[in-house]
Amino acid sequence: MTDSDTSAGARRAPFTDLRQWLAHLDSTGRVAVMREGVPLQHTLAAIAKRLDGHKVAYFPRPGGHAIPVVSGFMARRAWIAEAIGVPESGLLAHFRDAAEHPLPWTEVPAATAPCQQIVHRDVDVLNTLPVPTHSEHDSGPYITAGLVIARNPVTGVQNVSINRIQVHDRQRMAILMLPRHLLAFYKEAEARGQALEVAVVIGVDPLTLLASQAIAPIDTDELEIAGALHGAPLDVVKCVTHDVRVPAHAEIVIEGRILPTERDAEGPFGEFPKYYSAREYREVIQVDAITHRANPLFHTIIPAEMEHLLLGSIPREATLLAHLQRSFSNVLDVHLAIGGVGRYHLHVKIRKTHEGQPKNVICAAFGAHYDIKQVIVVDDDVEVHDPLQVEWAVATRFQADRDLVVIAGAQGSVLDPSTTVGLDFSGGAPPAHLQGVSAKMGLDATRPVVYHEHVFTKVRVPGESDIDLDAEIDPAGRVEFL
Numbered sequence: 001m002t003d004s005d006t007s008a009g010a011r012r013a014p015f016t017d018l019r020q021w022l023a024h025l026d027s028t029g030r031v032a033v034m035r036e037g038v039p040l041q042h043t044l045a046a047i048a049k050r051l052d053g054h055k056v057a058y059f060p061r062p063g064g065h066a067i068p069v070v071s072g073f074m075a076r077r078a079w080i081a082e083a084i085g086v087p088e089s090g091l092l093a094h095f096r097d098a099a100e101h102p103l104p105w106t107e108v109p110a111a112t113a114p115c116q117q118i119v120h121r122d123v124d125v126l127n128t129l130p131v132p133t134h135s136e137h138d139s140g141p142y143i144t145a146g147l148v149i150a151r152n153p154v155t156g157v158q159n160v161s162i163n164r165i166q167v168h169d170r171q172r173m174a175i176l177m178l179p180r181h182l183l184a185f186y187k188e189a190e191a192r193g194q195a196l197e198v199a200v201v202i203g204v205d206p207l208t209l210l211a212s213q214a215i216a217p218i219d220t221d222e223l224e225i226a227g228a229l230h231g232a233p234l235d236v237v238k239c240v241t242h243d244v245r246v247p248a249h250a251e252i253v254i255e256g257r258i259l260p261t262e263r264d265a266e267g268p269f270g271e272f273p274k275y276y277s278a279r280e281y282r283e284v285i286q287v288d289a290i291t292h293r294a295n296p297l298f299h300t301i302i303p304a305e306m307e308h309l310l311l312g313s314i315p316r317e318a319t320l321l322a323h324l325q326r327s328f329s330n331v332l333d334v335h336l337a338i339g340g341v342g343r344y345h346l347h348v349k350i351r352k353t354h355e356g357q358p359k360n361v362i363c364a365a366f367g368a369h370y371d372i373k374q375v376i377v378v379d380d381d382v383e384v385h386d387p388l389q390v391e392w393a394v395a396t397r398f399q400a401d402r403d404l405v406v407i408a409g410a411q412g413s414v415l416d417p418s419t420t421v422g423l424d425f426s427g428g429a430p431p432a433h434l435q436g437v438s439a440k441m442g443l444d445a446t447r448p449v450v451y452h453e454h455v456f457t458k459v460r461v462p463g464e465s466d467i468d469l470d471a472e473i474d475p476a477g478r479v480e481f482l
Contacts, residue, residue: 014085014230017249018073018205018297021083025056025073036061040069040141045134045302048072052305065130069298074206075306080314083206084229092333095229095318099214102224105245106233113237113248115201120290124170128290129202129252130298131167135270139279141167142269144308145299146200146254147212148175149244152219153188153196158245160212160222162301162311165200165285166266173285174266175258176277178414181218186258186283195257197242198285203251203299208234213311215319215369223247241288251296256287272312273341274304275417304341313342316369320346323368328361335384343413344373347384352446362405362442370411375442381458382445393445397456405442412438 015021025031032055038044040063048057048071059069074080081088084095110116120128131141143165151158159181166174177183189196204212211226223245227234236245241255263281271277301308313336324331330351337345346365350358358377365375378384378393398404412419414436423430447456 014207015083016205016207016230018203018251018299021206022056022058022070022073022297025079030079031056031058033058033060037064038062040065040130041133042136044069044071044132044300048300048302049305052302052307062130062132067130067296067298069130069132069300070203071300071302072305072307073299074209074311077310077314080206080210080310084210091314092318092321095210095214095315096322098211098225098228099216099315099318100322101228102220103227103230103233105221105223105227105236107245108235108237108248110237110240113235114293115246115248115250115253116237116240116291117294118292118296119240121288123287123290125167125173125254125287125290126170129254132300134300134303135276137268137276138270139166139265139267143167143173143200143202143254143300144303145209145301146202147204147209147247148182148198148200149223149246150182150185150196150198150258151244152185153192153194155219157219158221158223159185159218162212164269164271164303166269168264171287172264173256173287174264174282175285176266176269176282184218189258190260193260195259195286197239197244197257198255199239199244199246200254200256200285201246201250201252202254203297204247205249208247210311210315213315215316239289240291250293252290252292252298254285254287255289255291256285259284259286270303271415272304272308272343273413273415273417275415277415306338309338309342313338316343316371320365320368320372324348324361324364327364328357330357331361332380333384337387337390339387340374343371344416346372346375347390348375348377349380349382349384350377350446351380352449355449358403358444358446359405359442362444366407366410366440366442370436371413373412373416373438373440375440376445377443379446390445394443397447398443398445403444405440405444407440407442410438410440412436412440 038059051057052072053075056073057071062069078088081091086094133141148163149160161182164176186196207229208226211222214222214225235248237248239255246253262284264284266282267279268276317334321334333349335347336342362375382393383389419436419438
């Protein structure tokens with residue numbers, strides 16, 4: 001089945017349940033079921049990586065564990081659009097509309113919440129859950145697809161994010177928190193001498209998974225964006241040990257607290273830039289309970305592969321497009337290139353009206369998100385989702401002495417290893433305030449607004465886009481050699 005065959009036109013509503021979505025993918029030949037007992041250490045991740053972007057990998061009894069593992073159900077852009085129920089061309093607009101018009105969730109009783117059908121209070125994480133070890137030098141088993149949900153200690157409004165979590169023992173896990181909303185919540189709780197109550201939710205429907213990555217203001221609950229994506233309020237339930245609300249139809253929920261002042265070693269771990277992040281001392285989650293559906297599924301994301309990269313890039317694209325269009329109505333589209341790990345390299349399409357305009361767009365893009373390291377601005381005759389067309393625009397419309405913008409010493413991604421080159425590691429990892437200091441580069445790959453004759457006219461053959469090759473090719477025709 002092709003992407004066009006699986007377009008949104010064949011269905012009327014978004015998928016609201018992980019099992020429903022997996023059943024749909026299975027019925028259309030997009031799920032590969034592995035042999036039982038695939039080892040959780042490396043082998044599971046190796047198989048899922050080979051299938052990433054082609055088929056969902058389903059592992060029954062991995063490592064002899066009763067709970068199956070699934071990976072790769074969001075590994076193609078067309079699949080994500082299909083899950084929502086929109087054409088691929090409408091994906092960013094639909095996500096942007098949901099982010100701008102969130103729907104408050106609906107709380108349901110625990111008795112009706114599938115995620116609390118089974119409750120474990122005597123907790124042993126690795127005995128209860130099939131947590132894989134992914135990459136060669138990873139320091140242990142990691143939860144990579146857990147939605148971490150916490151409440152702002154000041155306002156009570158929730159935040160949802162995906163954070164890597166290393167499982168150390170029965171009830172203790174280390175978490176990486178980048179300088180975003182979850183870390184702000186934790187620092188506020190720690191300043192008060194309090195633990196931050198959290199839930200780690202594993203196995204949610206594709207829309208809720210996508211919504212978790214929205215770039216939204218600090219007091220925006222991404223579960224409300226998930227509701228808007230669904231077109232109806234999301235059902236949530238209160239955790240059994242604290243007041244955090246979680247998606248009621250999730251597969252697994254780990255309830256716990258991020259402890260004040262305590263730190264455990266975490267890493268190395270293979271991250272989205274396709275390099276390992278260093279071993280450092282990170283904040284600690286004390287696990288208090290695990291709840292799950294009867295016969296749950298465990299979702300793992302293979303780091304730095306398509307499911308990982310697309311889940312981060314699509315919500316960012318929607319936010320970046322909205323940000324740029326507020327100042328530049330002639331910005332038409334954006335794309336975070338997969339070659340730039342879906343975070344660092346941004347391509348922007350504009351309908352250029354004034355010379356110098358692309359450089360303004362470049363500066364605005366750098367200010368929109370600190371992860372962005374390179375921006376290429378192209379004209380409206382270039383498809384920003386096609387890296388060959390973007391490279392062609394750079395090759396034929398860009399001159400470095402005229403069209404290059406370089407900004408030194410800006411904040412960038414702390415996971416970009418090139419930002420720490422030359423720093424003194426004698427005392428261990430660089431201090432936090434020096435991590436991620438990056439140079440930014442912008443390329444104006446647009447043609448002049450006015451040019452001589454057809455110098456910058458893109459070559460095309462009249463009628464090429466209208467040709468119906470099936471009608472023109474004679475399937476019974478043969479080449480005759482004299």
